[in-house]
Amino acid sequence: MQFQGQILKMTTFNDQPIQYYLNLSGDLIHMNELFGKELTIKHTGFQCVNCGLNKTIYRMGFCKSCFFESPYASDTIIRPELSTAHLGIGERDLEVEKQIQLQPHTVYLAYTGDVKVGVTRNTQIPTRWIDQGATFALPIARTENRYEAGMIEVALKEHLADKTNWRKMLQDDFEDEVDLIDFQQKIREYFPDDFQKFYSEGEEMWKFDYPFSKPEKVxxxxxxxxxxxTAVLNGIKGQYLSFEGGNFMNVRGHEGYVIELTVKN
Structure with a gap:
């Protein structure tokens, strides 16, 4: 079998285990069905996720010009505390930024080899956590917009990580339950006073089952x-394809790349 197209991040369904679909130009390939098969991935070009042109990908699937011009790649995507749409102030395109920023967000704790704090739109639950390779996740605040969530995250990341260490995430084999509720109680004192009304207790803790076994090396x-x-596909965790020999490919890190994917029968 052979497929060709532009890589977008894998689509996921939270099941036992999580089901993964590689998105090649809108065609979804069920990757769980390819475990144990030899795959060949060949890079043939680029297609910017914004302008669609065959231009070298700079970051996040965007060519360089789109990365610095598109509202979908603005600073507030990475740093929500910089959001200004709630003030009626636009950074690149106010109408687009309103759609992104002026909706309910969640501040959460997640275990990805370490406990981290993060922010996501409510519509991205639990996708955001699966993409990060989180084993456990716990909402700790529910806000009305992106700015509020970002300000809470800024205060808490003085005491917790806010980035996923991909090596720890892939090498972790933690099977017992991490007590994120205990972590939430410990960091309660660092919650910013101006945003106390968004603090949330008694939330459900999520647990995820990945089609993945810890490799000897990464x-x-x-x-x-x-x-x-070319290698045999062994499993997936987060947005990482796990191949024999401990080799990993970050699918999300290759958004905008055009490939040929060949599956050996």
Whole structure:
């Protein structure tokens, strides 16, 4: 079998285990069905997720010009505390930024090899946590917009990580339940006074089951350095394809790349 198209992040369904679908130009390939099969991935070009042109991907699936111009790649995507749409102030495109920022958000704790704090739109639950490779996740605040969630995160990340260490996430084999509720209680004192009304207790703690086994070693590769790669697919965690020999490919890190995918029968 052979497929071709532009890589977008994998679509996921929270099941036992999580089901993964590789998105190639809108065609969804059920990756769980390919475990144990030899795959060849060949990089053939680029297609910016914004302008659609065959231009080198700069970051987040965008070519360089789109990365610095598109509202979907603005600073507030990475740093929600910089959001200004609630003030009627636009950064790149106020109408688009209103759609992104002026909706309910959740501040959460997640275990991805370490406990971290993060922010997500409510519509991205639980997708956001699965994409990060979180084993457990717990909402700790529910806000009305992105700015409020960002300000809470800024206060809490003085005491917790706010980034996922991909190596720890992939090498972690924690099978017991992490007590995120205990972590929530410990950081309660650091919750900013001006945003206390958004604090949330008694939330459900989420647990995720990935089609993945801890490898003996972890090494990532990119299609920039290895434009053609052949190996047996063993599993998936987060947005990482796990191949034999402990080799990993970050699918989300390759958004906008055009590939040929060949599955050996």
């Amino acid at each position: 090494a990532s590769f990119t299609l920039d350095k290895k434009p053609e790669f």
